[in-house]
Amino acid sequence: MNAGRNILLVEDELESGEMLSNFLELNDFNIMWAKDGKEAFSIIEDKANEIDLAILDIMVPYHDGKEICKMIREHPVIQDIPVLFLTARDEEVDEIEGLNIGADDYIKKPASLNLIKAHVESQLRRVKPEKAHWLKYDQVYLDTETHQMFINEKPIDLTHTEYIIAEMFFKHPKLVYSRKEILEHISDEEKFIFDRTVDVHIKNLRLKMKDEGKLIKTYRGIGYGFNREYLDS
16 A cells, blocks of 8 residues: 655654664655755655655754755745644644644654654555656646646746647657658647747747756757656756
């Protein structure tokens, strides 16, 4: 039941973190363990589309659990995932504040490993695990359900045709398309369009993507496609 479910664990106590991480992995979860706030931010930036749930200790170095929770709730890909606070702090005001900034559950230490697992499974039963509609390269995300692009978590205002072209490249990053093939792909979106119209759409798409426009490459004499230099980045 838990296979393939990915958990971001943020815990700076090595013994506690190792015990919980190992226990959850034995129960078929995949664990991304961050030992401080910087590492948590890095995992979110690089692997947001893989995270199904977060367990956050409030008192961790650099960025505390509340800051990490706030980042999650503002992120377009993982803003709806369950967030559990796991902390030794026992003040009601902390629990209320944590719930108010977006936590779904609050577990006080010390807590048994089985109790934590039960809370995790309870939260995961309420959400869909599927994130297949997200595509990501570098800091660019495409939501193929809503036809939106996000760069560094901010929505980019694309025309429908610009989005369709971007999705075409992102879905098939190893292919290079001629102008004719791109025209055929977008012909249902626009009527009476010409070869050079593709160039205009590509130019406008790159301009709106700013620095991330580097992901779309002109292959001279062939056409356009994804910049293969970034496939493994």
